[in-house]
Amino acid sequence: MKGIIKKRGLFFFLFMSSGILILAFIVLPLIQLMSAPSFEMMKETIKDKDVLKAIWLSIYTALTASLIAFIFGTPLAYLLARSDFRGKRLVESIIDLPIVIPHPVVGIAILGVVGKNHWFGQLINDLGIRLMGNPAGIITVLTFVGLPFYINAAKEGFENISPRLENVSRSLGASMSGTFFRVTFPLARRSMLTGVLMCTARAISEFGAVVVIAYHPMIAPVLLYERYESYGLKYSQPISVWLVCICLTLFLALRVVTLNRKNEA
């Protein structure tokens, strides 16, 4: 690639300028946002109990959703990486569905199942589980939208491990589960961690689906929207900055993890 674009012709400048345009497009609004609120306002905002509660709720629901994706998604990711069966493509497409479905539709769809008009909604209601307007409901929605990110990353990690390593482990006397925990799991650890981070990042930014299931208790994006609607741009900016900071931290952690992997290979 380096060789091809070495010459500084019209082609190079066209591509270069569109690249700069894209970068400016991403960075400019963010810089504007980050520099808008004063330090005082930032401090005041984080002292606001509602804000603190919303951010904490966002973090812990997103992390719980990732944990659920990790526990239940790992076996499926492994099966998909290791076995070939009729309809595998279909299963993979189903897993990708939450990515392509518009977010409010996700909320509406889940509502249809957990609402009182559905037998499943009746069942969990009888069991005393409330999802509507409840952290449990938020976690349900976040798991739904975050799952594909975790499963796909973990699956890729498993696919990159040669089945021969598992074969050798089996022939040396390890059972299937012994092999999974001593060979497969440690080798796929980074991919799984990347998947968990991506899933968390995705969950923390969810708004459309959550707002349908649970306007209250408010997660950070919902609170942000409410402040904007009721008080205007100025009052919503500090919360935005705090939210961005959290997302950036996540993103940075992700980069560090993937960079490390490159160094190892």
Add this chain to the structure above:
Amino acid sequence: MIKINNLSVSLGSFNLYDIDLEIEENSFFVLMGPTGAGKTVLLEAIAGLTPVRSGSIFIGNRDVTKLPPEKHGVSIMYQDNSLFPHLNVMENISYGLKYHKTDKNKSNKRIDGLIEQLGLSSLLNRLPLNLSGGELQRVSLARALAVEPKIVLLDEPLSALDPNFRYELRQMLKDLHKSTGVTFLMVTHDFGEAISLAEKAAIMNGGRIVQTGTIDEIFQKPCCNFAADFVGMRNIFPAEFHGTKAKTGKLQIDMGRTIDDTSGHIAIRPEDIVLSGEKLQSSMRNSFQGKVLSIIDLGFFYEIDIDVNDILFRSLISKGSLYELKIKENSELFISFKASAIHNF
């Protein structure tokens, strides 16, 4: 002993059909065949890593056909060594120990012996990433033998190595086979490896075993064209080495180099043997007179079988040369070959 009866495997792209094979205990058995013949699949079936459609596999007197791989008592070593990249050399070697209830002192002693024999003592704390090709294969071999398997399956363990390492590891395989008394089953493409290591061999093609027998039988009497082509080198003679000379039967052959062993085999490819009516005045060190026994039409080429002092040489020549030299059965002619065309093992 491994006894395979009527084994069939279907994996879609790779299938095995009606495999019958018997491998004696403590023997060194070689499996040969072209790429895609199903050699690796057969190894994996023996190790229990591939589902079997029909037939049975006995190891010792135990029917292992339906048992999971960890109950086969078989270690497998792949061409790509397949060391666990996240474990260091020592952890790799001792990986399987916790699954085998043996006396700890005994197994430690055994591992120390393997480490010593394979020259790994200075590498124990290294990760596979930092090892050379030869080192990787040695660690892999140590790991396979550490669990005291009944059989070690070796899938082209030498083919990824450069020639120096290859010879060294071949020697180690030979020594380890002797000292451990484990049955070795090895896949190889290299007839030199086969003849220097193994007593018996089988040739596979298209998912079937096309010939089984002693190495000599296979090389001297290939069952079919395929086996003959695969074996390729058909002039193979037992020889005694004295300095730069090899003595086979009544013939003294000049090797042009000193051989360390006192006895072994020499081999010359048929296409490296030049025929002529008169004794050639050339740099070729070896030239003998012989009598044509038979002329076999192979299409583009003719195989000429020549008796030289009761030793049968096979030479390949073109149709043109056949007419030019006016070769007929029972006619006398000279065979010549360069010292560098002689392989020894």
